[in-house]
């Protein structure tokens with residue numbers, strides 16, 4: 017996309033999330049293509065559904081593109097559900113994959129006719145008390161090591177809070193029977209962000225989950241394999257090849273279909289893969305200093321604006337496109353009073369000046385959606401560069417101090 021980034025910062029404030037509609041559309045199309053060709057290659061008439069996990073980025077304008085491209089959605093809170101409904105997704109296109117929610121929230125979702133996926137026996141018990149006789153999905157923990165870019169996003173194996181492990185399945189079935197709950201589907205999500213070098217770990221996790229379904233579950237119709245499809249953040253990483261993932265999945269899923277004839281549908285929940293590369297975060301250099309043998313580039317992009325680097329030590333490519341300075345090694349940091357407020361460590365860059373533009377790449381997923389107001393910083397505006405005419409459209413305004421003060425009594 018070609019835009020005048022500095023002009024956008026003047027118009028909408030710095031920092032600013034900027035999305036490329038064409039890139040988003042392309043990523044949606046790739047996921048749709050994955051769905052279509054997987055369905056064609058599966059034996060029998062098995063449905064395949066791709067539910068975009070909106071936790072990655074829940075901006076309504078982004079969801080509209082997801083919807084236009086024929087994808088469904090997965091959500092996990094009343095607000096996310098409301099955004100999906102506002103976008104026009106039908107009940108049967110929405111999945112509610114939650115954990116540790118109240119009986120009221122659970123009942124409201126079920127009363128709306130939305131399929132819910134529960135992740136503990138305790139939550140199944142709650143569901144049974146408020147909505148006996150309901151059809152539910154349950155999240156299993158396949159027990160394998162899981163996949164993920166950080167220990168904090170590995171969601172399978174012994175060290176995770178998620179799912180019901182093999183050892184507890186009998187208790188799950190007893191609880192479901194007690195309340196006449198019908199387990200029509202299983203769910204597993206191994207973790208977030210695998211690339212080509214981890215496809216075999218992903219497949220091992222899929223196999224482990226399917227083995228559990230075959231061994232313990234009677235006649236489920238839906239098997240949900242979650243998300244985790246990664247994108248490269250570092251220059252040395254390569255793009256995930258969806259056709260490789262599919263080639264490895266086909267024999268495993270076809271083997272399962274043969275042995276488990278009640279299965280009617282496989283679901284997937286890609287999140288990051290769709291919006292990540294379409295988003296840049298623009299900001300401004302506020303200060304530079306040389307201290308203790310390294311340059312520090314202070315920006316207005318704090319850990320509240322994009323928490324991933326401080327939270328997971330995640331790498332994001334950072335560029336200072338207009339800088340003409342000498343080549344230096346620098347740490348980029350934000351404007352929050354925390355030592356952990358680091359955006360990028362030991363980067364080789366041309367030393368920028370105060371006022372220069374800073375661009376953080378691959379900020380479209382788990383960027384704005386994880387942002388906070390910590391230390392009283394306002395969440396930025398979001399702008400989309402439209403496919404075709406290249407117009408820049410405001411898709412969420414910047415917060416104001418009044419917005420936030422207004423919440424207090």
Ligand SMILES: Cc1ncc(COP(=O)(O)O)c(C=O)c1O
Nearest residue numbers: 069208209243244285286287288
């Ligand atoms: C249940 C569930 N499904 C899907 C996703 C999406 O994962 P990703 O963005 O890695 O594709 C997540 C992410 O945390 C998740 O918890």
